Amino acid sequence: MPHLLVIGGSDAGISAALRAREVNPAFEVTVVVADRYPNYSICGLPFWLAGQVSDWRDLAHRTAGELEGQGIRLLLEHTAQAIDPAGGTVAVIDGNGRSHHMAYDRLVIGTGAVPVRPRIEGLDQPGVFFLRTMADGFALERYLTAHVPASASVIGAGYIGLEMADALAHRGIEVTVVEYLPSMLGTLDPSLGRVVSQELERNGVTVRTGVAVEAITRREQRLIVAGSEGLRLETDVVLVAAGVRPEAGLAAAAGVQTGQKGAIVVNQAMETNVSDVYAAGDCVETYHHLLGRNVYLPLGSTAYKLGRVVGENAVGGEARYAGTLGTQVVKVFDLVAARTGLRDGEASAAGLNPRTVQTETWDHKVYYPGAHTLYLRITGDRVTGQLLGAQIVGHRTAEVSKRVDVVAAALFNRMAVEALNDVDLSYTPPLSSPWDAVQMAAQAWSRSA
Amino acid sequence: MPHLLVIGGSDAGISAALRAREVNPAFEVTVVVADRYPNYSICGLPFWLAGQVSDWRDLAHRTAGELEGQGIRLLLEHTAQAIDPAGGTVAVIDGNGRSHHMAYDRLVIGTGAVPVRPRIEGLDQPGVFFLRTMADGFALERYLTAHVPASASVIGAGYIGLEMADALAHRGIEVTVVEYLPSMLGTLDPSLGRVVSQELERNGVTVRTGVAVEAITRREQRLIVAGSEGLRLETDVVLVAAGVRPEAGLAAAAGVQTGQKGAIVVNQAMETNVSDVYAAGDCVETYHHLLGRNVYLPLGSTAYKLGRVVGENAVGGEARYAGTLGTQVVKVFDLVAARTGLRDGEASAAGLNPRTVQTETWDHKVYYPGAHTLYLRITGDRVTGQLLGAQIVGHRTAEVSKRVDVVAAALFNRMAVEALNDVDLSYTPPLSSPWDAVQMAAQAWSRSA
Numbered sequence: 001m002p003h004l005l006v007i008g009g010s011d012a013g014i015s016a017a018l019r020a021r022e023v024n025p026a027f028e029v030t031v032v033v034a035d036r037y038p039n040y041s042i043c044g045l046p047f048w049l050a051g052q053v054s055d056w057r058d059l060a061h062r063t064a065g066e067l068e069g070q071g072i073r074l075l076l077e078h079t080a081q082a083i084d085p086a087g088g089t090v091a092v093i094d095g096n097g098r099s100h101h102m103a104y105d106r107l108v109i110g111t112g113a114v115p116v117r118p119r120i121e122g123l124d125q126p127g128v129f130f131l132r133t134m135a136d137g138f139a140l141e142r143y144l145t146a147h148v149p150a151s152a153s154v155i156g157a158g159y160i161g162l163e164m165a166d167a168l169a170h171r172g173i174e175v176t177v178v179e180y181l182p183s184m185l186g187t188l189d190p191s192l193g194r195v196v197s198q199e200l201e202r203n204g205v206t207v208r209t210g211v212a213v214e215a216i217t218r219r220e221q222r223l224i225v226a227g228s229e230g231l232r233l234e235t236d237v238v239l240v241a242a243g244v245r246p247e248a249g250l251a252a253a254a255g256v257q258t259g260q261k262g263a264i265v266v267n268q269a270m271e272t273n274v275s276d277v278y279a280a281g282d283c284v285e286t287y288h289h290l291l292g293r294n295v296y297l298p299l300g301s302t303a304y305k306l307g308r309v310v311g312e313n314a315v316g317g318e319a320r321y322a323g324t325l326g327t328q329v330v331k332v333f334d335l336v337a338a339r340t341g342l343r344d345g346e347a348s349a350a351g352l353n354p355r356t357v358q359t360e361t362w363d364h365k366v367y368y369p370g371a372h373t374l375y376l377r378i379t380g381d382r383v384t385g386q387l388l389g390a391q392i393v394g395h396r397t398a399e400v401s402k403r404v405d406v407v408a409a410a411l412f413n414r415m416a417v418e419a420l421n422d423v424d425l426s427y428t429p430p431l432s433s434p435w436d437a438v439q440m441a442a443q444a445w446s447r448s449a
Numbered sequence: 450m451p452h453l454l455v456i457g458g459s460d461a462g463i464s465a466a467l468r469a470r471e472v473n474p475a476f477e478v479t480v481v482v483a484d485r486y487p488n489y490s491i492c493g494l495p496f497w498l499a500g501q502v503s504d505w506r507d508l509a510h511r512t513a514g515e516l517e518g519q520g521i522r523l524l525l526e527h528t529a530q531a532i533d534p535a536g537g538t539v540a541v542i543d544g545n546g547r548s549h550h551m552a553y554d555r556l557v558i559g560t561g562a563v564p565v566r567p568r569i570e571g572l573d574q575p576g577v578f579f580l581r582t583m584a585d586g587f588a589l590e591r592y593l594t595a596h597v598p599a600s601a602s603v604i605g606a607g608y609i610g611l612e613m614a615d616a617l618a619h620r621g622i623e624v625t626v627v628e629y630l631p632s633m634l635g636t637l638d639p640s641l642g643r644v645v646s647q648e649l650e651r652n653g654v655t656v657r658t659g660v661a662v663e664a665i666t667r668r669e670q671r672l673i674v675a676g677s678e679g680l681r682l683e684t685d686v687v688l689v690a691a692g693v694r695p696e697a698g699l700a701a702a703a704g705v706q707t708g709q710k711g712a713i714v715v716n717q718a719m720e721t722n723v724s725d726v727y728a729a730g731d732c733v734e735t736y737h738h739l740l741g742r743n744v745y746l747p748l749g750s751t752a753y754k755l756g757r758v759v760g761e762n763a764v765g766g767e768a769r770y771a772g773t774l775g776t777q778v779v780k781v782f783d784l785v786a787a788r789t790g791l792r793d794g795e796a797s798a799a800g801l802n803p804r805t806v807q808t809e810t811w812d813h814k815v816y817y818p819g820a821h822t823l824y825l826r827i828t829g830d831r832v833t834g835q836l837l838g839a840q841i842v843g844h845r846t847a848e849v850s851k852r853v854d855v856v857a858a859a860l861f862n863r864m865a866v867e868a869l870n871d872v873d874l875s876y877t878p879p880l881s882s883p884w885d886a887v888q889m890a891a892q893a894w895s896r897s898a
Contacts, residue, residue: 011883022896044878047817058816061883159877289873301876304883308870322871329875338875367507368496401881402851405874409858412872421757422771423861424738425854426778426787427750428608429493432850434460434510434753447471 001028007080008110009033012281015307017072024315030073037134045137050167083254106314113244113282122216128238149236157184159330161241176206199335246283260296268320270310280306289323327408329401338404341389353382357445361437363398365429378441380417387417450477456529457559458482461730464756466521473764479522486583494586499616532703555763562693562731571665577687598685606633608779610690625655648784695732709745717769719759729755738772776857778850787853790838802831806894810886812847814878827890829866836866
C-alpha cells in the first residue's frame with residue numbers, strides 16, 4: 001500500500017490527509033503531529049483566553065477519534081527531525097526521545113509558521129508571551145489565572161494583537177496596544193485603521209501608533225515597556241504579536257527550495273523542487289490570483305485550500321490552487337474589518353494604475369432600526385476598469401465579511417468595477433438597499449473617473 | 450432641449466430619471482407620478498405598519514426636493530391617460546382633473562404592478578386590504594388604529610404576506626397565514642419552507658398550508674374567512690397578499706407588445722417594439738441571466754437595475770441589462786430566507802439536468818457563542834457541473850443574505866459548483882468557518898455525485 005506521510009497536524013496537514021483519504025483510499029496516510037492537538041483551531045485561542053469559549057477542547061475542528069475514523073494514522077507528540085529525499089524517509093522522534101525512520105512514497109510538509117521575534121530586548125522573561133500554539137495559549141492562560149493582571153500591553157496591532165486586546169479587555173484587564181506602523185491593522189488603509197482605533201478606544205483600550213518598542217525590563221512585580229516617542233508603560237503582562245514567519249528549516253535542510261521570507265517555494269500543484277515532496281500551509285509561498293505570482297500570505301482559510309489541493313495531488317490527482325485573493329477578516333469588539341484583493345499601494349507596487357474611492361453608506365435602509373455605517377474602500381484599475389480590491393469596516397451585524405466575499409467572488413472572476421452593478425444581489429430593507437453598499441461604492445468609483 | 454418623459458415615480462422610473470440626468474444632462478427629464486410619493490420604498494410599508502418605522506416619511510429613498518435638485522421635474526398626482534407614439538405625446542390628467550398633452554422625444558414606461566385579486570368572494574368589503582401603494586398602507590394603518598383588531602388573517606405566504614404576518618404580530622395581533630401551496634414561501638423548496646413555518650409558529654402565528662380561501666363574509670363586527678380543508682376563521686381584518694401582476698394597460702393600448710402575464714416585452718436595452726418607447730420595472734418581462742430568455746419576476750432590486758439601464762439608453766447610451774438571477778431575500782421574525790438562481794424544479798423545467806443537495810452547517814465555528822444552523826440547498830447541473838442556484842435559511846445574524854449574494858456573484862460568472870471551493874472567502878471564527886458554509890455545501894454536492 002503506497003504511503004502518504006504528512007508532517008504537521010494543523011490546518012494544511014489535516015486537510016491534506018482528509019482529502020487524500022477521500023480521493024484515493026488506496027493510500028495509507030500518516031500525520032506526524034508535534035503536539036497532542038491535531039486539527040485544533042488555533043485561530044480560536046483568543047476567544048478561549050477571553051473566556052468566551054469555556055473549554056479549550058471545543059477548539060478542535062475534529063477529534064483525534066474522528067480523524068482516525070477517516071483512516072488517518074496520527075502520531076501525536078512526534079517531531080520530524082530530518083527528511084532524506086533520496087532514501088524516501090523521514091527521521092522522526094517521539095515524545096520519549098526515541099527516534100526511527102519512516103518511509104514515504106509521497107511527503108507533504110505542513111510545518112506551519114512561528115511568531116516573529118522583533119528586535120526588542122527582554123523578550124525571554126516571565127510575563128512576556130507569544131501566541132501561536134495550544135501550548136502558548138495554555139501558558140498565557142495559566143499566567144493570567146495565577147497573576148490576575150490589572151494591565152496588559154500588546155505589541156503589534158495585526159489580527160492576533162487586536163483579537164487579544166479584545167480578549168484581555170473582556171477579562172477586565174486594562175490594555176494598551178502599541179503598533180510600529182502609523183495606524184492600526186496594517187492590512188487596511190489608514191483611514192479605515194482609524195475607525196478600528198476608535199472602536200478600541202470606545203472600549204477602553206489605549207492605542208499607541210507609530211511607536212517602536214525597544215525594551216522590556218522588570219521592576220519589582222511589574223514590567224516596563226519602553227520605546228520611541230517617549231513610550232514607557234508599566235504593565236503586568238506583555239503579548240508580542242508581531243506576525244509570523246514560515247517554519248521551513250526542516251524542508252530547507254533537505255534541499256527544498258525556499259524563497260520569500262524563507263517560505264517553501266511551490267507551484268500551483270503544491271509541488272516543491274524535490275520529487276515526491278509537496279508542501280502547504282503557512283510554511284509555503286502562496287500563489288496570488290490577481291498578481292499571477294507567489295507571495296507570503298499565511299492564513300488559516302488559505303491553509304485549508306492548499307491542504308485540499310496538496311492532498312488530492314499527493315495521491316495522484318491533478319488539482320491546481322487557483323490562488324489567494326488576500327481575503328481577510330477580523331472582529332474587534334463590535335466592529336468587523338475585512339479586505340480582499342489589492343489595496344491602492346499594493347496595486348501600484350505591482351505596476352498597475354489603481355484608483356481607490358472611499359464611501360460611507362448604511363448597511364441597510366436607515367428607516368429600519370439598527371442601521372450602521374459601512375466604511376468601504378474600493379480599488380480599481382484606472383486604465384482597464386478592472387476591480388482590484390475592497391476593504392470594508394462596519395458593525396458586526398452589518399454582514400461585512402460576506403459583503404467582502406461578494407467582492408472576492410467578483411475578483412476571482414476578474415470582473416470590472418462597473419460590472420458589480422450588473423450582479424443581481426439580494427435586497428430587503430432590514431438587511432440591505434436596492435443597490436447593495438458594494439454596488440453604491442462601485443458607482444462612486446465610476447463617477448470619480 | 451430633447452425631452453425624456455417618464456411615466457411612474459417608483460423604483461424604475463426614478464432610477465431612470467436619475468441615471469438619465471447623470472449620463473446626459475442635455476435631456477430635460479419629467480416624471481409623471483400618480484400619487485404624492487415619488488421614490489418611496491414601498492418595500493418598507495410592512496415595517497412602518499409594524500411600528501418599527503415611526504414616520505412614514507422616512508420611507509422616502511429621496512425627498513422630492515432632492516430629486517428636483519438633480520434637475521428632475523416631478524408632476525405629482527398626475528396620471529398618464531394615453532400614449533400617442535405617432536405624435537410623440539402622452540395625455541396626462543392632473544389632480545384637479547385637467548388634462549393636457551405632453552410631448553416626448555423618448556418615453557420610459559414604469560407603471561409598475563398591481564396586486565393580484567384571487568378568486569375569492571367578498572374582497573371588496575371593509576376590513577379586507579391589499580398592500581401595494583402608500584395609499585394602501587395609509588388605509589390599513591387607519592383601520593388598525595381605529596379598530597385595534599385582536600386577530601388578523603393573511604392570505605398568501607409570499608414575501609409581503611410573511612412580512613405582514615410579522616408586522617401584525619409585532620402589534621400584538623393574533624395572526625393566521627393561509628397559503629394555497631403546500632408550504633410557506635413558495636419561492637423556496639418545501640423543506641426550507643417548513644423551517645419558515647416553524648419560525649412563524651414559534652412566534653405565535655398560526656400556519657395553514659394547502660388551503661384555498663373561497664369566501665370572506667361578514668358576521669356582525671367580524672369577518673369569516675372560509676375555504677377548503679374545512680377552513681373557517683373568525684377574524685377582524687384580512688390582508689390579501691397573493692402576488693402582483695404587471696400594470697401594462699396604458700402601454701398595450703398604445704400598441705406596445707406585451708407577453709408573459711401581460712408584462713411589456715423589452716429587449717436587454719429595455720426597448721419596446723415601439724420606436725422611442727422604453728419600459729422598465731415591475732411592468733416588464735425581465736431577462737434571465739441563466740435561462741437566456743425573459744421571465745416575469747418583479748422585484749425592487751431589479752427595478753433599480755432596469756431603471757439604470759433604461760435611463761442611460763433613453764438619452765443615447767448603449768447599456769445592456771445583464772439579467773436577473775432571481776435573487777431574493779426576506780426577513781421573517783428572527784429568520785432570513787434567501788435564494789438565487791434556479792431551484793431543482795425550475796432547472797428541470799428549463800430542460801437542464803439538475804441535482805440538489807441540502808446541508809445543515811453552523812454559520813460560524815460552534816465554539817464561539819451565538820452560532821446558528823444554516824439550512825442550505827445547492828443546485829448544480831449533473832452533466833456540466835455548472836452551479837445553478839442556492840437557497841439559504843438561517844438566523845438574521847448569520848449573514849444569510851450576503852452568503853446568497855456570494856453564490857449570485859458565482860452564478861453571474863457561470864461558475865461550476867466545485868469552483869466555489871477555489872474562491873478565497875473570508876474567515877474568522879466568530880463569523881464563519883475555514884470553509885464557508887457555501888463551500889461546505891458545494892463539497893457535499895460534489896460528493897453526492
